[in-house]
Amino acid sequence: MATMHVDGVSRWYGDLVAVNDVTLRVQPGVTGLLGPNGAGKSTLLAMLAGFEAPSAGEVTLDGEPVRDNPGIYRRLAMMPETEAMYDELTGREFVTAMARLHRLPDVRVATDRALTLVDLHDAADRRIGKYSKGMRQRIKMAASLVHEPEVLLLDEPFNGMDPGQRVRLMGTLHEYADRGASVVVSSHILEEVQQLAGTIEVMVAGRHLASGDFRSLRRLMTDRPHQYEVVSGDDRRLAAALVAEGATESVTLARGLRPSLQVQVTDFEGFTRTLPRLARSLGVELVSVRPTDESLESVFSYLVEGR
Numbered sequence: 001m002a003t004m005h006v007d008g009v010s011r012w013y014g015d016l017v018a019v020n021d022v023t024l025r026v027q028p029g030v031t032g033l034l035g036p037n038g039a040g041k042s043t044l045l046a047m048l049a050g051f052e053a054p055s056a057g058e059v060t061l062d063g064e065p066v067r068d069n070p071g072i073y074r075r076l077a078m079m080p081e082t083e084a085m086y087d088e089l090t091g092r093e094f095v096t097a098m099a100r101l102h103r104l105p106d107v108r109v110a111t112d113r114a115l116t117l118v119d120l121h122d123a124a125d126r127r128i129g130k131y132s133k134g135m136r137q138r139i140k141m142a143a144s145l146v147h148e149p150e151v152l153l154l155d156e157p158f159n160g161m162d163p164g165q166r167v168r169l170m171g172t173l174h175e176y177a178d179r180g181a182s183v184v185v186s187s188h189i190l191e192e193v194q195q196l197a198g199t200i201e202v203m204v205a206g207r208h209l210a211s212g213d214f215r216s217l218r219r220l221m222t223d224r225p226h227q228y229e230v231v232s233g234d235d236r237r238l239a240a241a242l243v244a245e246g247a248t249e250s251v252t253l254a255r256g257l258r259p260s261l262q263v264q265v266t267d268f269e270g271f272t273r274t275l276p277r278l279a280r281s282l283g284v285e286l287v288s289v290r291p292t293d294e295s296l297e298s299v300f301s302y303l304v305e306g307r
């Protein structure tokens, strides 16, 4: 199984540093490359694929450099974000052409296998120009997969897909990764990456900010303030007691349809003990305690804005 190493890789265009000293490892399974627009995801993927040369550092696949190394191109594939397609060809012709380019021994078998994997057999003989957006993504994917690469790199593959198409593509990517492949998917949509990827690499402004699964990214922030919404029988008295106890960073009374306390705490464990004890001693009913910053979105904004 293939492992890629990105070692101290930078890429600059004139004065602009698109990727800044990134070191990471890509292993079998699905890796999410998460970052806002302009973070350097596409540039990093292009360097992983060997399409672009790093300005500094090196990208290797099982110890071999990926750049200018035709042997490696057979082992990996990149599905670019670009919309440009051969609209005059049928899906099958397009995938067959890719199979020929790779000089596969049995072009027909390889084409059929790729079309089956993306579930496009029925539409394979229609022209790509007539395909829906989701079908275009799938045929691009079939063309990328035709030589069964060990590393599959996909740049924003979910762009423009409806929820049903997304779920299907996620299924296909998982299926492919389950065979032992390393699949890297870039996205600026946090929810997508959270659902899809075991490992998440966060990039912002060219820098590699964090790495790990969602939980470990969350743990990275345990010494940062956490937000909770507390609903109780008497928010005002509970708030006064919390402040007197010094158990929180801040407490705000939120009025509105559903009155609550917005609480910020640093010592999460201490807070989970103090809150019920205080409520009990005051005789105040605790209705609910809900974290309001558990989503990856908030992890991400902490990571991004906290620096």
Ligand SMILES: Nc1ncnc2c1ncn2[C@@H]1O[C@H](COP(=O)(O)OP(=O)(O)OP(=O)(O)O)[C@@H](O)[C@H]1O
Binding pocket: 013, 016, 017, 018, 035, 036, 037, 038, 039, 040, 041, 042, 043, 044, 188
């Ligand atoms: N060929 C190039 N010439 C000059 N600048 C470039 C080039 N390619 C990328 N950049 C710049 O490098 C930075 C990173 O771009 P990149 O496309 O890698 O980011 P991204 O995270 O993929 O964002 P997006 O999701 O918007 O594509 C951007 O500021 C971009 O304008």
